[in-house]
Amino acid sequence: MPDGAVMRNAEESRYKYLGVLEVDGIKHDQMKDQVKKEYTRRVRNILKSKLNGGNIISAINSRAVSVVRYGAGIIKWTKNELEEMDRKTRKLMTMYGAQHPKADVDRLYLKRYDGGRDLLGVEDCVQAEVNSLDKYLCASEENMLKEVNISSILENKKHGQSREDIQKRNLRKRVYGEDIDSSCRVCGAAEETVAHIVSECQKLAQKEYKEVRHDNVAKVIHWKLCEKWGFEKSDKWYTHKPEKVLESNECKILWDLPIQTDKTLEHNRPDITVIEKKSKKCLLIDPACPFDTRIERKEEEKCNNYCDLKYEIARMWRMKEVEVIPVFVGALGSVTKDFEKWIQKLDLGIAAEKLQKPCLLGTARIIRKVLDIK
Template identity: 85%
Template sequence: MPDGAMMRNVEESGYKYLGVLEVDGIKHDQMKDQVKKEYTRRVRNILKSKLNGGNIISAINSRAVSVVRYGAGIIKWTKNELEEMDRKTRKLMTMYGAQHPKADVDRLYLKRYDGGRGLLGVEDCVQAEVNSLDKYLRASEENMLKEVNISSILENKKHGQSREDIQKSHKERYENKGLHGQFHKATEKVKSNKSWDWLRKGYLKKETESTIIAAQDQALCTANLRKRVYGEDIDSSCRVCGNAEETVAHVVSECQKLAQKEYKEVRHDNVAKVIHWKLCEKWGFEKSDKWYTHKPEKVLESDECKILWDFPIQTDKTLEHNRPDITVIEKNSKTCLLIDPACPFDTRIERKEEEKCNNYCDLKYEIARMWRMKEVEVIPVVVGALGSVTKDFEKWIQKLDLGITAEMIQKPCLLGTARIIRKVLDMK
C-alpha cells in the first residue's frame, strides 16, 4: 500500500463481496450449502411460531425465500437443487400442520386471490429473478454492461420465466387435474370472487386452513377415496350414518346423523350468531365483546326495534316454514327482515338461496297483513360449507346494513366445518 502497509492474502475459504463468497471466482458450492442451510432454518422457525395461516406464508416469502432470491441469477442453481428445496419446504409444512400431505402442490403456489395459498416457491423465485435480470441486462444502456457476455452470466436462462407465466402454468395444471380440480370445476359458475376472501385475509390457523384446502382438493382420507382411488378393499359407506358413500360433500353437509347437532350447533348457529351480534351492536342491545362468546336471547325489544331469535311466528293459517333464524322488526319504519342463514355444500349455494326465498313467501305475506308492515323482506345468508358464496351474496349482506363482510360469515362456517371433519375422520 502507499503507506507501506501490507494487504493480507485472501484465504482459501474466500471472502464475501456483496454477500457472495468469492476467491478468484464465485464459490458456488459453498454458497449453495450456506443458502440451503439458512433457508431451511428460517422456514422451520417460522412454522414453529403461532402465526396464523396467512402470516405463515407471508413470513416464509419475505424472511426465508429472500435468502435464495438475493443470489438468483448469480449462483448457479440446478433445477434439481431448487426442486429439492421446495420439497423440503412442503415436508416441513406437513410436519407442522400447515399443509396436508395429499393436497395439491400447484395450488400451494397460486396467489390467494385465485384460491391458492400464495407460497413463493424457491424454483419459481429463481426463475422469475433470472428472467428479470436477463431483461435488465439486455435493455441496459450502460457501457460496462454492454461489454458483458450476457449468455455467460445467465447460464440458467433456459429456466427463466416471468412471474405471470409461472402463475398461469400453476393455475392451468391445478384446474385440469381430475381429482384436485373437481371443486373448482363444480363451483366455478355459482361462486363469486368473494369466495376467496377468507384466504386473502389469512386469519385462520395454519392447521384449519390446510384442512379446508385439503377438503376442497378432495384429498381427505374418506372411505370413498380409499376405495375408489387407492383401491383398498373396504366398505365405502359413511362411518357415521352408513346410508351413503363417505365423500367430502357427504361428511361436511349431507349426513343425516350430523345434521341436528354438528351442522346446526357447531356451524349454522355460529353463522347466525355473528349476525345477531352485529344487530345488537346496531340497535344498542347488550352484547359480549366477541361474537363467539355471544349468547342470543330469544326476544330483545326496545322502543325502536324488536329482534327474535329462532322464534316461531304464529299465523292465522298453518305454515310449514314459520321459524326464521332471526326476525327483525323496525317499529318506526314498519319494516321486517326475515334472516335465515344456511351452510349447504358449495355446489348448491345458488339453489339454497332460491329455496330460502321461496320457503318464506307465505310467511312474508302473513306478517305484512297481521303486523301491518309496509315491507317484509327475506334475507338468505348462504355460505358454502367450504367457504363459497354466490354472486348475490354481497347484495343480501348490504341490505342488512350491519357492516358485515364475506370473511366475517365465512370464518364461523369454516371453523365449524374443520371441527366436523376432524371429528368424523379422526383428524388431529
C-alpha cells in the same frame, strides 16, 4: 482398548449424518434448537438489510425457511413449535418495520397475485414437505424403501392420517380400488364423500351442522344487529349469546322463535326476525350452509318457503314491508351471486369473509371429528 486408552461413551457424543445430529437415533430436541436459532438469525439479518419489501419476503422464503424445510419429515416438529416460529417471524418483521402491527395476518401469507405478500409459512412448508415425502415413499419401486415404508411410515401418525384417515372411503374404493366398505362411518346410510360428510349426514345434522357451523354464522349476524340497534352484546362474536327476545322503542329482534299465525304454516321459524317499528319493516333472516354446489338452488327454495309467512306477518303485524334475507355460505366457503345484495339489505357492514370464517371453522371441526371415527 489394548493400549489402555478408554473409549469415550457413545451416548455422551453425537455425529452428523447429512446435517442431522444422531447417536443411536435422531437427536430431535438438539436439532430443533439449532434449526430455530439459525432460522431466527437468518430472518433477523435479512430484516436488518436495506432490501425492499418484496425482496425481504423472497429472501426469507429462500434463505431462512430453507433451514426448516431441509429436515421436514425427519425432525419431529409439533404444531405449536411451528406456529411459534411463524409468530416469531411476524414479531421480528414488526420490530424492523417490515410489517405493520395491525396488518392482516392472512394477507401476509397469500400469494401476490391474490393481493397478498407471499410469505412462506414455516408450518405450511413443513406440512407440504411431509406430504411430498409420504407420496414419494408410497410410490417408490425401490425394495428397501418399500419395506421401510410399510413398517415405519404408516406407524407415524401424520403419515397414517394422510394415507388412511384423510382420504375418504368412497375415494379409496372407487379411485384407488381398495376392498373396503365405502359407506359413511357415522350413519352408514350413504357413500362417504366430501359432500356427505360436510352437509348430508343425518346423524351430524342436528348437532354438528347446526350448533358447530350454522348457529355460529347466524350468531355473527345477530351480534352485528345488536351493535346496529344499540343492544348489549359481548366484545367478540364467538362469545356472544343471543337472547331469545330483544326489544327497544325502535326495534325488536327475535332469535330462533316460531311465529304464531292464524294459518298453520310448515315454515314459520326464521333464525332471526327483525321488526323495525318506525318504518313498519320486517326482515326474516335465515342463514344456511349447504354444500357449495347447491347454494343457488337452496337459496331460491328458502325464499319460496317463506312466501306464506311473509303474507301472514304483513297482515297480522300491519307491516308495510316484509322481506326474506337468505344468507347462504357454502360448507366449503362459496357464496351465491346475490350474496352481496342480501348483505347490503341488512345494512350491517359485514364483509363476506366475516361469515365465511365461522362456516369454514365449523366444517373443519366436523371433518376432524368424523375422521377420528375408525
